[in-house]
Amino acid sequence: MSSTAAAVGAKIRLRRRQRGMSAAEIARRAGLSNATLSQMEAGKGNPTIGTLDAIAVALRIPIADLPARDADTGPVYRPGNPAEPGEVARDLLRRISLENWRLRIPPETELTGVPHATGTIEHLLIAAGHVTAWPVDAPQDLGPGDMLAFAGDVPHFYRTAAEAVDITGVFASPIGT
Numbered sequence: 741m742s743s744t745a746a747a748v749g750a751k752i753r754l755r756r757r758q759r760g761m762s763a764a765e766i767a768r769r770a771g772l773s774n775a776t777l778s779q780m781e782a783g784k785g786n787p788t789i790g791t792l793d794a795i796a797v798a799l800r801i802p803i804a805d806l807p808a809r810d811a812d813t814g815p816v817y818r819p820g821n822p823a824e825p826g827e828v829a830r831d832l833l834r835r836i837s838l839e840n841w842r843l844r845i846p847p848e849t850e851l852t853g854v855p856h857a858t859g860t861i862e863h864l865l866i867a868a869g870h871v872t873a874w875p876v877d878a879p880q881d882l883g884p885g886d887m888l889a890f891a892g893d894v895p896h897f898y899r900t901a902a903e904a905v906d907i908t909g910v911f912a913s914p915i916g917t
Contacts (some may be wrong), residue, residue, distance in 0.1 A: 744807065746783035748792070751806050753781045758854040758913045769798035804837035804913035805857050837915050843907040845871065845900050853896040859914040862892035869905030873898045 756766050767777040771794055779785045780795075787795075788805075796803040845851060856862070864873060866886045873888060874880045875896045882888055890896065891913060 745780075745785065748787070748806050749781045749783035750845040752777075752795060752799075754863055755801055755805065755854055756781075757854040759799060761799075766795065766798050770794040774852070799854075800851075801854065801915055802837070802841075802856060802860070802911040804839065804911070804915065805860070837909045837911075837913045839913070841909040843898070843905075843909050845869075845898055845905045847900055847902055847904050850897060850899045853892070853898065855896075856892040856894060856911065857913050858893050860892040861889055862896070863887065863889045863911045863912070865908045865910075867906040869900065869903045871898055871900050871905040871907065879885065 752766075756763065763777050763781065764774055766772075767774045770777070770791070772791065776785070776791075777795075780791075792806050793803050796806060853862075853869075864882070864887065866882045866884055868884055870881065870883045872881050873880045873896070873917055874890055875894045879899075880888055898905075898907075
């Protein structure tokens with residue numbers, strides 16, 4: 741068993757439990773057999789990107805959360821590329837995964853967001869409706885046109901009132917070191 745497969749399996753199991761979902765439910769939502777999911781959670785097998793993507797969608801998390809390790813390595817400094825005079829040369833996103841999600845949350849719904857990989861930033865742009873969102877200790881009320889960015893690696897939530905909400909979410913997650 742590889743350390744990567746073991747880490748991915750442990751992350752799937754952790755996120756599934758944080759969501760309060762059974763392995764059978766995740767397998768069904770991801771279009772996998774129970775045995776395949778069980779093998780993956782045990783750190784065995786070599787899942788394809790498509791399989792990991794299906795599991796991430798079933799868990800409602802960015803795919804970058806699955807292979808990421810949650811150990812906080814402290815601040816990360818990435819120097820830009822040197823530039824010749826008059827030339828622009830910066831490599832700002834070379835080790836960041838960006839995922840765009842459309843979140844459509846029904847009326848009178850509270851959705852608990854599991855903490856994502858260390859260093860993940862969630863960016864929310866509200867297209868329609870009103871939502872209360874943020875880490876649990878500092879909720880923020882948002883309406884159409886509002887934008888909010890916050891550390892996605894802490895417990896957070898989304899709560900709607902009497903109307904459905906349409907949100908564009910961008911998840912920026914670090915990739916390795």
